[in-house]
Every structure is written in C-alpha cells, then in structure tokens.
Amino acid sequence: MIGRDTIHVTSLNALAGVTATLASFDLLTLLSPDHPETDWSGSGGGRHVRLAFHDIVEPSPGLVAPDRDTMQAILDFGRNRTPQHAMLIHCWAGISRSSAAAFVIVCDGNPGYERAAAEELRRRAAFVTPNRLMVKLADEALGRGGRMIEAIDRIGRGAEAFEGEPYQLPLSWPIE
Numbered sequence: 001m002i003g004r005d006t007i008h009v010t011s012l013n014a015l016a017g018v019t020a021t022l023a024s025f026d027l028l029t030l031l032s033p034d035h036p037e038t039d040w041s042g043s044g045g046g047r048h049v050r051l052a053f054h055d056i057v058e059p060s061p062g063l064v065a066p067d068r069d070t071m072q073a074i075l076d077f078g079r080n081r082t083p084q085h086a087m088l089i090h091c092w093a094g095i096s097r098s099s100a101a102a103f104v105i106v107c108d109g110n111p112g113y114e115r116a117a118a119e120e121l122r123r124r125a126a127f128v129t130p131n132r133l134m135v136k137l138a139d140e141a142l143g144r145g146g147r148m149i150e151a152i153d154r155i156g157r158g159a160e161a162f163e164g165e166p167y168q169l170p171l172s173w174p175i176e
Contacts, residue, residue, distance in 0.1 A: 006168035007087045007102045009125070011094030018088065018166050025086040028077050030097040033064050046085045049077050055096050057133045066097075071104065071137040078105030087171070094164035100130035102169050104138040107148050110173040114144060118151035121169060127161035 010018045012031070019025065026047040029038075033052040051070055054063040081087050087105075091097035099121065106117045121128060130152050139148035 005172060006170050007089060007105060008166065008168050009094055009098045009102050009164075010088070010090045010166040011098075011163045012090055012092050013163060014094065014166050015088075015090050018090075022086045022088065024082075024084060025088040026077070026082050028074065028087075028089040028098075028101060030089070030091040030101060032092070035092075046082050047077075047080075049073065053097075055091070055131060057131060066131065066134045066137060068137055068141065071134060071141055074101045074104055074134075075108055075138070075141065077101075078108055093162065094166065095127055095158065095161060096129055096131045097134065099125065099128040099164075100132075100134035100138075103130050103135065103148070103152070106169055106171060106173070107138070107144070108142060109171060111142075111144070113173040114147040114151040115154065116173060116175075117169075118155045120175065122155040122158070124169060125158070125164060125167040127158045127164045129158040 008018055024046055029050040031052060032054050051073055052064065053066045053070055056063055056065050059065045089098045089101050103117060103121055107114050110117065132152060135152050136149050139146060
C-alpha cells in the first residue's frame with residue numbers, strides 16, 4: 001500500500017526517478033502549452049491527464065492562465081483516482097502548479113482541514129509556493145469562503161529553489 005494513501009509531487013526532471021519507485025500510478029501533468037507532449041504509456045502508469053497552462057497568478061496577454069475548467073479537471077482527477085494506483089502530480093519545477101494541485105485535491109476530500117493541509121505541505125516541502133490563482137479558483141469552486149487561499153497565504157512563499165525535491169502529501173485527514 002506504499003504510496004496509495006498519499007499524493008506524490010515532483011518536478012519533470014525527477015519524474016522518472018519517482019515513477020521507478022511506484023508499481024502503478026495515475027499521472028497528472030501540468031506543463032505550459034508549448035511544452036512537447038511526452039508518451040508516459042510505457043512507464044507503468046494508469047490514467048494520464050495532461051493540462052496545459054502557464055504558471056501565472058493573474059491573466060496576462062499571450063499566456064494561458066489556469067481557469068475554472070482547469071481546476072475542475074484537477075478536482076476530477078483527484079475524485080476519480082484508481083484505488084490500486086498511487087497518485088502522481090508533476091509540473092516543470094515541482095514548486096507551484098503541482099503543489100497547488102496536490103493541495104486542492106487534499107482540500108477537496110477533507111473539508112475543514114485547509115489550514116492543517118497547508119501547514120503540512122510547508123513542513124514536507126519548504127520550497128513550495130502553490131499557485132495562488134489555482135488555489136483561489138478551487139476555493140471558489142468548492143465554496144470554502146476563502147479558507148484555502150488564507151491557508152496558503154499563511155504559510156507564505158517557499159524557500160528559493162530552481163527545482164523542488166519530490167515529496168508526498170497525505171490524502172486523508174486528520175493525520176497523526
């Protein structure tokens with residue numbers, strides 16, 4: 001059961017190393033629209049969802065911002081996980097988009113634990129700075145009244161890093 005009760009989060013560079021440790025997994029890829037497609041079918045994965053948007057926190061001309069449809073796809077990915085598979089999320093650096101997605105999925109399944117989930121996210125990954133726009137959109141979609149964005153604001157910006165280290169975040173709360 002290792003890995004099935006957590007979300008694995010990683011950068012693109014560390015993805016192959018993480019997948020090598022997992023027997024089976026569902027993969028959520030969050031990369032920019034101009035990043036070339038990658039075939040992960042031979043890596044032991046199950047479902048693969050790829051969402052293409054830029055890592056921006058407000059709309060900007062010429063760039064694709066995450067939107068309500070993006071966040072619904074992330075929520076659907078978390079809700080429709082294959083029970084016998086680990087859940088794996090990656091973006092370019094493993095710092096912003098993938099961390100926001102992991103936080104959103106945890107909050108979706110554990111209402112009332114937004115603050116605890118954000119604090120645990122910081123404890124496990126000092127470098128993360130979840131994409132604030134993604135969190136705001138999910139907070140609105142889930143009707144959390146700002147609790148998710150407040151929790152992310154409370155932990156603040158992560159430590160400076162070019163690329164994050166792989167980490168795991170529990171799927172079910174409370175945790176011990």
